[in-house]
Amino acid sequence: xxxxxxxxxxxxxxxxxxxxxxxxxxxxxxxxxxxxxxxxxxxxxxxxxxxxxxxxxxxxxxxxxxxxxxxxxxxxxxxxxxxxxxxxxxxxxxxxxxxxxxxxxxxxxxxxxxxxxxxxxxxxxxxxxxxxxxxxxxxxxxxxxxxxxxxxxxxxxxxxxxxxxxxxxxxxxxxxxxxxxxxxxxxxxxxxxxxxxxxxxxxxxxxxxxxxxxxxxxxxxxxxxxxxxxxxxxxxxxxxxxxxxxxxxxxxxxxxxxxxxxxxxxxxxxxxxxxxxxxxxxxxxxxxxxxxxxxxxxxxxxxxxxxxxxxxxxxxxxxxxxxxxxxxxxxx
Amino acid sequence: xxxxxxxxxxxxxxxxxxxxxxxxxxxxxxxxxxxxxxxxxxxxxxxxxxxxxxxxxxxxxxxxxxxxxxxxxxxxxxxxxxxxxxxxxxxxxxxxxxxxxxxxxxxxxxxxxxxxxxxxxxxxxxxxxxxxxxxxxxxxxxxxxxxxxxxxxxxxxxxxxxxxxxxxxxxxxxxxxxxxxxxxxxxxxxxxxxxxxxxxxxxxxxxxxxxxxxxxxxxxxxxxxxxxxxxxxxxxxxxxxxxxxxxxxxxxxxxxxxxxxxxxxxxxxxxxxxxxxxxxxxxxxxxxxxxxxxxxxxxxxxxxxxxxxxxxxxxxxxxxxxxxxxxxxxxxxxxxxxxxxxxxxxxxxxxxxxxxxxxxxxxxxxxxxxxxxxxxxxxxxxxxx
Numbered sequence: 001x002x003x004x005x006x007x008x009x010x011x012x013x014x015x016x017x018x019x020x021x022x023x024x025x026x027x028x029x030x031x032x033x034x035x036x037x038x039x040x041x042x043x044x045x046x047x048x049x050x051x052x053x054x055x056x057x058x059x060x061x062x063x064x065x066x067x068x069x070x071x072x073x074x075x076x077x078x079x080x081x082x083x084x085x086x087x088x089x090x091x092x093x094x095x096x097x098x099x100x101x102x103x104x105x106x107x108x109x110x111x112x113x114x115x116x117x118x119x120x121x122x123x124x125x126x127x128x129x130x131x132x133x134x135x136x137x138x139x140x141x142x143x144x145x146x147x148x149x150x151x152x153x154x155x156x157x158x159x160x161x162x163x164x165x166x167x168x169x170x171x172x173x174x175x176x177x178x179x180x181x182x183x184x185x186x187x188x189x190x191x192x193x194x195x196x197x198x199x200x201x202x203x204x205x206x207x208x209x210x211x212x213x214x215x216x217x218x219x220x221x222x223x224x225x226x227x228x229x230x231x232x233x234x235x236x237x238x239x240x241x242x243x244x245x246x247x248x249x250x251x252x253x254x255x256x257x258x259x260x261x262x263x264x265x266x267x268x269x270x271x272x273x274x275x276x277x278x279x280x281x282x283x284x285x286x287x288x289x290x291x292x293x294x295x296x297x298x299x300x301x302x303x304x305x306x307x308x309x310x311x312x313x314x315x316x317x318x319x320x321x322x323x324x325x326x327x328x329x330x331x332x
Numbered sequence: 333x334x335x336x337x338x339x340x341x342x343x344x345x346x347x348x349x350x351x352x353x354x355x356x357x358x359x360x361x362x363x364x365x366x367x368x369x370x371x372x373x374x375x376x377x378x379x380x381x382x383x384x385x386x387x388x389x390x391x392x393x394x395x396x397x398x399x400x401x402x403x404x405x406x407x408x409x410x411x412x413x414x415x416x417x418x419x420x421x422x423x424x425x426x427x428x429x430x431x432x433x434x435x436x437x438x439x440x441x442x443x444x445x446x447x448x449x450x451x452x453x454x455x456x457x458x459x460x461x462x463x464x465x466x467x468x469x470x471x472x473x474x475x476x477x478x479x480x481x482x483x484x485x486x487x488x489x490x491x492x493x494x495x496x497x498x499x500x501x502x503x504x505x506x507x508x509x510x511x512x513x514x515x516x517x518x519x520x521x522x523x524x525x526x527x528x529x530x531x532x533x534x535x536x537x538x539x540x541x542x543x544x545x546x547x548x549x550x551x552x553x554x555x556x557x558x559x560x561x562x563x564x565x566x567x568x569x570x571x572x573x574x575x576x577x578x579x580x581x582x583x584x585x586x587x588x589x590x591x592x593x594x595x596x597x598x599x600x601x602x603x604x605x606x607x608x609x610x611x612x613x614x615x616x617x618x619x620x621x622x623x624x625x626x627x628x629x630x631x632x633x634x635x636x637x638x639x640x641x642x643x644x645x646x647x648x649x650x651x652x653x654x655x656x657x658x659x660x661x662x663x664x665x666x667x668x669x670x671x672x673x674x675x676x677x678x679x680x681x682x683x684x685x686x687x688x689x690x691x692x693x694x695x696x697x698x699x700x701x702x703x704x705x706x707x708x709x710x711x712x713x714x715x716x717x
Contacts, residue, residue, distance in 0.1 A: 021345030027352045034355030041363040041389065048390045056622060063625035086593060089671065092625040093595075097632070097642070101620070105387045105398060109364055116365075179351070181531045182358035185545060188530030189523055204530030211354060218344075218351045 032219045032226075033120055036168070039175030040116050047111055052104035059095045066091040119171055168227035169220070176215040184208025361544070364389045392619040392634060393654040396540055400685025402558065402638045423483065431490035433497060434507045436567035438490050458553070461514060464492055489514070505537045508561055512539050515557040516550050523547075540636060562637040562683060566693055570613045570660055572643065572679055576604040580676060583689035589673050598687040599642065599680030606647050606675045608666040612657040613641050613681075621653045627678065628670025631663055638685070644678035645670050 067088045074084035095103065188204035360366040364386035374381040388401045428435035465478055465488035478485045496510035499518060503509055513521045524545040528536035535541050539557055546554050571577065581589075581601035588595045616635035623629050627644040631651060634640050647667025651657055668675045681690045 017342040017346070020349050021342045024341070024345035024348045027345070027348035031348055031351040031355055034352060034359055037363065037365065038355060038358055041365075049393060052620075056624075060623070060625060067625070082592065089588070089626070092671070097620075097622070097624050097627050097630060097644075098598075100624075101392075101398065102400065105390050105401075108390055109387055112364065175355070178362060179354050179358050181533075182362060183354060185527040185531035188527035189545065191526075204527075205532070208531070214347050215351045215354070218347050 028218065028222055031215070032223045035175030035179065035215055035219050036119050036171050036223070037116050037175070038178040039171030039173065040112060040119060042174035042178045048105050048108035051107045051111060052100060055095075055100050055104050055107065059100060063088075063092045119168060169224050172216070172220050172223050176212045176220075179215045180208040180212030182208075183211030362389065393617070396617070396619070396634050396636060398685070399634065399638045399640050399682055402684050423486075427483070427486045427490050431487070431494055433490050433493045436564050437507045437511050438486065438493055458515075461492075465489060468492060468495075503537050508539065508564070509537060511560055511564065512554075512557045515560065516546060516553045520547050520550055538636065558637055562639055565614055565635055565637055565639050568614060568659070569694060570611060571694065572610045572613055572641075573602065573604055573608050573666065573677060574611070576602055576608060576677075578603045579691060583687075583691065599644075599678050600690050602677045602679055604666050604675065604677055606665075606667050608677070609662045610643055610646070610664045610666055610677065612651075612659060612661045612663050614639070615659045616657060618651045618653050618655045618657060618663070621649050621651070624670060626671045628672060629664075629667065630670075633657060633663065638683055640682040642678075642680040642682070644680070645672045645676060 070079065070084040070088045073079040074081050079087070184204045184207055187207035191204055360369070367383055367386040367388070370383055371381045371386070385401050388397055390398065392398055425435045428438045431438075462475055462478060465485060466473055466475055468491040469478070469484065469488045473484065473488075478488060492514055493510055496513045496518065497506055499513065500506040500509035509521060509525075521542075524542040525537050527545045528542035533541050539554065539561060543554050543558070579600050580603045581597060583597060583600050585594060586597045587593070612633055614633075614635040616633045618631060619634040619640065620632040621630075624644075629646040629649055630642060630644040631646065631649050632640060632642045633651075643664055643666075645667055646664045647669065648665040649663070650665070651661075651663040657663055666675065666677045679690055681688050681693060
């Protein structure tokens with residue numbers, strides 16, 4: 001009996017703990033990649049806005065160029081004015097404001113996946129020795145390339161290690177925050193179970209903070225060490241790429257920070273929830289005095305039914321208040 | 333290795349395994365990699381993927397999921413129309429007043445459950461909700477009677493709504509939570525709100541925010557609740573420019589006044605002078621402010637639950653991107669920018685990413701295109717035997 005007790009409650013837990021400890025060598029790299037991907041998503045959750053800005057700028061430039069070129073064609077008599085306007089309008093409508101939104105979100109997903117890939121590759125073990133330079137190619141291009149390499153190399157030699165692995169470390173922190181938020185939510189779901197009764201307020205957020213701390217403890221030192229090692233190896237073998245990748249990652253993550261997304265995520269972990277905006281019981285409370293100059297007072301109250309006190313329109317008499325003229329098409 | 337070192341190694345191993353588990357689950361639930369993984373699995377297994385889009389992990393400037401990514405329940409869309417036909421608004425308001433509940437919420441709730449065909453109007457309540465409705469009605473009321481009599485069902489649902497309303501009286505979104513609670517279940521809603529709050533999410537009491545934290549088996553009911561809440565929003569719409577209601581170009585196919593070609597017009601044009609103040613038709617947050625060659629200066633406001641309003645050709649936008657706006661707040665001034673032949677407002681409304689006719693919405697007509705109805709609907713609805 002004593003031996004059974006010893007085996008069940010001493011040897012078995014010890015064996016399980018040893019097994020888990022042995023798993024650490026496998027688990028840590030996986031955790032590293034997982035947190036890196038979470039962090040990338042935390043940073044790029046506002047990437048759609050950044051991408052939208054790029055798409056919007058390109059679309060406006062294309063529209064303006066097309067309008068100018070077609071207008072010039074019209075002036076030269078190569079196109080009629082109506083045809084030029086129609087073509088210009090078709091080009092402008094090809095990507096309208098709704099399509100731009102869809103396009104921006106789709107491209108944001110692609111960029112996020114590419115960023116995931118770049119950062120994960122960055123954390124892989126150091127590179128093998130570089131391949132020999134190609135024997136063909138213009139001499140001037142090789143010279144320029146060599147000078148550029150020396151420039152990158154010079155810059156990197158002066159860059160501290162922390163800067164080299166900044167993007168990766170930043171992604172780790174955001175990933176830990178994401179895990180903390182997820183853990184806090186799961187803890188709250190668990191604690192809300194009726195059989196547990198009332199629980200102490202703040203317990204679930206505390207679980208989230210602990211989870212975030214554990215995640216950082218588990219992966220940050222290893223991850224940053226690998227990223228720095230990678231940066232040093234690349235500095236020796238592929239100096240241009242060694243600087244470009246962190247710069248791109250830092251630019252994207254920095255843009256995300258500037259637009260407030262990850263900042264909100266970090267603040268939300270610690271702060272109380274933001275109260276929803278109040279909904280006034282009556283309408284139009286903030287219109288300034290200039291309104292009277294733009295709206296004729298003699299206009300009859302012909303507003304639609306909903307939300308307009310004093311009007312008698314109901315659903316039983318549709319079409320009573322709104323007046324239509326010039327409508328060319330059937331509404332349905 | 334000393335005893336302490338061995339224990340430290342065990343603890344670090346345990347932490348690493350826990351972190352891997354947490355990271356994996358969080359990746360699966362919170363990032364596009366989860367849906368992408370499931371899509372890949374379904375593709376390999378030869379089955380059809382029916383989960384959320386990978387793009388749903390992104391939110392717009394107002395912090396809400398993009399409207400065009402929210403689920404659309406076609407059956408609920410069709411059922412919403414039945415609100416008008418099954419039960420006149422005046423009767424519904426009278427029942428709501430007698431029960432001291434929100435008439436708009438009650439109307440939306442019934443609308444989502446009403447199923448209309450050419451000869452009868454039947455309220456299709458879920459079995460659990462039907463049983464609860466029967467319980468609060470006078471003794472002797474049968475389930476068949478509730479299903480076939482919209483007024484009886486409305487009275488029962490009004491009482492239930494009142495009960496749930498009191499449970500969430502502490503919240504600004506008490507009516508919305510009460511409606512959701514009737515459809516999804518009170519315990520599930522309370523747990524999800526608590527979890528969203530603990531995770532530090534903004535507006536945890538909004539269904540859009542805590543939807544992913546509802547129990548797995550409630551997905552369909554949560555979709556329906558989303559529709560009911562969207563329908564509720566429609567009952568509180570304000571017209572964007574007080575005093576200016578002359579429609580110069582309708583929603584639908586039309587001849588473009590600039591190009592002379594036939595094109596789809598995704599909103600209505602309202603005649604008004606430059607500088608007219610425009611107000612938010614509902615509370616919400618500014619999802620986008622920008623300029624476009626065709627639309628001119630424009631503002632897009634997200635009102636939640638898949639409802640968005642867009643004002644175009646503006647002279648000036650007063651609200652900033654991502655700013656919260658309250659219902660009736662001035663957000664812009666009308667103008668004549670972009671492709672425009674004269675001062676006017678292009679006013680568009682989107683539900684779940686679809687263009688809908690704003691005039692039809694304001695007149696209480698069905699929100700989305702539906703199959704044609706018979707010309708003469710029966711004045712009094714026949715009872716189902």
